[in-house]
Amino acid sequence: MKLPFSPERLPVIIGVALALGGAVTVTFLVVIGAVLWNGSIPIKGDDTQQTFHETPDVLAWQQDANGSVSDAATESATSTEVDPFDYASMSGEEIYTSVCSLCHGADGTSNPLNPMIRVPTINNPDALAAASDDFLYHIIAKGRSGTAMAPMEEVLTPAGVQKVVDYIRAWEAKGADPSKASAGLGKALAGREHYRNNCASCHGMIGEGGIGVVLNTPNVLGQVTDHTLADSIINGRAGTAMASWKHLSTQTVNDLLAYLRSWQGDIPVPEADTPKRVVDAKHTQKDAKGNIIYHEISDRSLHVGKAQYERNCLECHGAEGKFPMGDMTHIAPTLNNKEFLEAASDGYLLATIARGREHTPMRAFGVDTPAGKKLGAQSMKDIVAYIRSWEQSE
Numbered sequence: 001m002k003l004p005f006s007p008e009r010l011p012v013i014i015g016v017a018l019a020l021g022g023a024v025t026v027t028f029l030v031v032i033g034a035v036l037w038n039g040s041i042p043i044k045g046d047d048t049q050q051t052f053h054e055t056p057d058v059l060a061w062q063q064d065a066n067g068s069v070s071d072a073a074t075e076s077a078t079s080t081e082v083d084p085f086d087y088a089s090m091s092g093e094e095i096y097t098s099v100c101s102l103c104h105g106a107d108g109t110s111n112p113l114n115p116m117i118r119v120p121t122i123n124n125p126d127a128l129a130a131a132s133d134d135f136l137y138h139i140i141a142k143g144r145s146g147t148a149m150a151p152m153e154e155v156l157t158p159a160g161v162q163k164v165v166d167y168i169r170a171w172e173a174k175g176a177d178p179s180k181a182s183a184g185l186g187k188a189l190a191g192r193e194h195y196r197n198n199c200a201s202c203h204g205m206i207g208e209g210g211i212g213v214v215l216n217t218p219n220v221l222g223q224v225t226d227h228t229l230a231d232s233i234i235n236g237r238a239g240t241a242m243a244s245w246k247h248l249s250t251q252t253v254n255d256l257l258a259y260l261r262s263w264q265g266d267i268p269v270p271e272a273d274t275p276k277r278v279v280d281a282k283h284t285q286k287d288a289k290g291n292i293i294y295h296e297i298s299d300r301s302l303h304v305g306k307a308q309y310e311r312n313c314l315e316c317h318g319a320e321g322k323f324p325m326g327d328m329t330h331i332a333p334t335l336n337n338k339e340f341l342e343a344a345s346d347g348y349l350l351a352t353i354a355r356g357r358e359h360t361p362m363r364a365f366g367v368d369t370p371a372g373k374k375l376g377a378q379s380m381k382d383i384v385a386y387i388r389s390w391e392q393s394e
């Protein structure tokens with residue numbers, strides 16, 4: 001059933017190949033691919049028309065693309081040996097592996113295809129915590145215009161997109177893996193409880209040390225990453241009193257990290273002033289009268305936000321959040337992108353700015369780090385207001 005070059009897969013294959021050359025062409029060709037596919041491509045040089053299983057997904061997709069069920073789909077009722085790449089029968093994991101892993105890596109952490117194309121890590125605890133299901137759904141369905149991330153609604157039905165979202169979401173739930181631990185996801189209060197019961201006897205009530213080493217100095221914490229701390233906790237330190245705590249859930253490890261980090265000064269995420277931004281009929285937020293809720297931007301915020309953006313973000317995210325057409329060497333994702341701005345809520349933006357993304361160049365702006373001083377809550381909000389203003393000028 002998994003033909004390597006089945007027509008339904010064509011858009012993706014073309015997309016991936018062309019991603020190497022230019023992102024805009026990709027989106028274009030995916031659409032062409034989808035059209036070709038929909039137009040029933042002859043195979044094996046004979047009269048046979050490639051037809052399709054009439055799965056609800058495929059039918060829905062065809063209906064969507066044509067406004068009505070196409071001939072090909074109707075024919076399939078009588079067809080005997082059709083074997084398209086049938087996404088409808090595939091699990092989220094299978095879809096991810098065949099469609100997404102080429103660019104996003106088997107586990108969502110890398111870009112195996114071409115390191116010159118900057119692909120954000122999807123499988124990153126900070127990213128997953130900040131991204132709502134709506135956000136993921138929207139980005140996957142609509143893509144990001146002007147980048148290699150093509151609109152997957154061209155090849156996947158809504159149900160297919162949802163399966164991938166669920167699969168990506170499940171990465172969060174896997175057992176304690178130090179590289180995926182993050183203080184940002186923990187609850188410091190729960191962590192304190194656990195710490196007092198299990199760790200304080202050696203490390204002291206507030207991490208001041210004892211049999212175990214001192215944990216509470218800003219210096220120690222400032223230099224040790226969440227990954228390293230989690231590794232010490234989960235795997236222990238061989239040959240010392242520090243046993244391994246492999247039985248702890250990821251959440252408990254995160255809670256412990258959050259508590260340890262609280263000695264360093266927590267990273268507060270400013271409260272967004274505005275309601276969560278959402279898109280799509282299904283996802284759009286409306287007020288009592290049914291009007292779509294928009295964001296208000298004060299001139300002051302805009303002015304200050306622009307200056308702050310240019311000082312802190314421009315070097316990586318580009319002037320006005322974008323890069324010259326065809327520039328694939330930029331290290332950070334395009335922010336000035338219609339689909340991204342529609343999908344990302346203010347809360348998402350603020351959390352990403354305040355906490356950054358561990359293990360990537362995107363530093364936390366909510367704390368002082370070796371890369372620079374922290375930004376105040378108002379400055380972060382001003383930057384978000386400035387980013388929002390791009391949306392209105394589209």
Ligand code: HEC
Pocket residue numbers: 015016019096099100101102103104117118119120121122127136139140144147148149150152164332333334335337
């Ligand atoms: C041809 C390469 C390619 C393929 C195939 C691809 N992506 Fe992407 N994806 C990208 C790039 C490049 C970006 C970043 C775009 C930018 O610069 O804004 C991206 C961005 C994303 C984002 C946003 C991440 C964030 O942190 O904002 C998500 C989510 C995502 N992709 C999911 C998927 C899923 C799920 C699939 C499969 C259905 C997929 N992608 C297939 C290249 C690809």
Ligand code: HEC
Pocket residue numbers: 195198199200201202203211212213215220224229230232233237240241242243245256
């Ligand atoms: C029986 C005593 C004992 C207990 C209980 C204990 N530790 Fe430790 N811990 C140690 C010792 C000793 C070391 C130093 C190991 C070394 O020399 O490398 C250590 C090291 C560490 C480190 C590495 C510090 C660094 O500088 O990298 C962390 C983090 C840590 N412990 C956290 C915890 C947490 C969290 C708990 C509770 C879940 C805990 N420990 C329970 C004795 C203990």
Ligand code: HEC
Pocket residue numbers: 119120121122124127309312313314315316317331332333335349352353357360361362363365383
């Ligand atoms: C040193 C380079 C660098 C600087 C400076 C920087 N960023 Fe980033 N930023 C990145 C990288 C790289 C990523 C992608 C991280 C990943 O792989 O998940 C990112 C991701 C993001 C994202 C998430 C985008 C998405 O697709 O989900 C937002 C929002 C963001 N940055 C905003 C900002 C803002 C606002 C500033 C200034 C206050 C800033 N960044 C400064 C490098 C940078």
